Amino acid sequence: MTFEQSWIEYDYNPFILFNANGKIISLNAEAQFLLGIANPNELFELAQTYASISFGFKTTFVQLEYGRYRFFGITVGYEDEEQIGIKLYQAPSYKLDAKKPDGQLTNIYTILDLCISSNSINSPINYTKTYDPTIPEVILESNSIIKLLNKTYSYFSESETIDTKVFYRIGEHIKFDGKKYSIFSIEITGDQTNPAKEAELKAVAENYNFYLDASKTAITINIPMITS
Numbered sequence: 109m110t111f112e113q114s115w116i117e118y119d120y121n122p123f124i125l126f127n128a129n130g131k132i133i134s135l136n137a138e139a140q141f142l143l144g145i146a147n148p149n150e151l152f153e154l155a156q157t158y159a160s161i162s163f164g165f166k167t168t169f170v171q172l173e174y175g176r177y178r179f180f181g182i183t184v185g186y187e188d189e190e191q192i193g194i195k196l197y198q199a200p201s202y203k204l205d206a207k208k209p210d211g212q213l214t215n216i217y218t219i220l221d222l223c224i225s226s227n228s229i230n231s232p233i234n235y236t237k238t239y240d241p242t243i244p245e246v247i248l249e250s251n252s253i254i255k256l257l258n259k260t261y262s263y264f265s266e267s268e269t270i271d272t273k274v275f276y277r278i279g280e281h282i283k284f285d286g287k288k289y290s291i292f293s294i295e296i297t298g299d300q301t302n303p304a305k306e307a308e309l310k311a312v313a314e315n316y317n318f319y320l321d322a323s324k325t326a327i328t329i330n331i332p333m334i335t336s
Contacts, residue, residue: 122177125193126152133191141278142196145175155194159184172196173323208284209317209334211249216331219250220272220294223257233265237272243292247334252316257294259309260327264298271297282319282332289332297326 109117116123122139126132130152135143160166165185172179178199186192217239224235264270273295281288306322313320319330 119195121195121197123193123195124148124151124155125191126155128190128192142174142177145177151194152192154182155184155192158182158194159186159192163187175323175326178321209247209249209332211247211252213245213335214248214250214253215245216243216248216253216274216294219248219253220257220274223254223261224272227258227261227265231265233267234269235272236269237274239274240276240292243274243276244333244335246292246331247336248331249316253318253329256309256312256316256318256329257296259305259312260296260329263302263305263309263327264296264300266300266302267298269299273297277330284332284334289334291330291332294329294331295326296328299325301325 117136119136120138122136122142124132124135124139124143130149132148154172158166158168158170163186165183167181167183169181170179172182177196179196180199181197183195183197184192220237220239224237227233228235261270273293275293275295277291277293280291282291283289301324309327310320310322313329321328321330
C-alpha cells in the first residue's frame, strides 16, 4: 500500500468507489463501519444525484444522517463512465473544550439494569439488551447518568419494545488535558418516540455534559472510558 493509499484508508471520513452498476470496488476503513448502518444502494444513488454534469469533482454541503453518523458535506468525482467515487465529511461528534467527567468508578451494567428494572414496573414494554462484557468500570457521576437514562427510557415510553445496547466505538477517542481516551456507547432504541420530551432529554444531557446523538429511532449516549 502506497502512502497515498494509506492516507485514504485511515481517513476519518468514509470513502467509497463504485462501478457503473453500483458495485463497490474499494472503500476505506471508516466506510466499512458506515456500511454497517447505511445501504450501499442508497449511497450509490446519492453519488449519482450529487455528481457534476460533466466529468470531474463536485463538493456539496448537505446534512446527512445514518445512525450515529452525521455528515455536513460530500465530494463526488468521476473521470469516465466506469467508476464514481464519493467521500462523506463527518460533523464533529464531541465538544473540543469539554470538561473531564467527575465522579466515581461505576459499573454501567448495574446502572442500566437498575434503570430498566424501575422503568419496566407495571409496563407492557418488552425490554431487551445486548451488552459488550469487555467495558470496564468507568468514572461517572451515577446520579447524572441515571437521570439521563430514565429520561431516555421515558422518551420511548410508547414503544412496544425498547432495546439497550452497549458497545465499544472502535477507533474513536476524545482528549482531556492532552490525554486520549477511548469511547463506548449506550444506544437505546424504540419504535415509538415522544417528541414533546426530546428537548427536555437534550437539555438534561447538556446540563450534565453527556455527549448525545439523537435520531428518529435511537438515542446514543457516548461515554469516555476513564478508569482512574
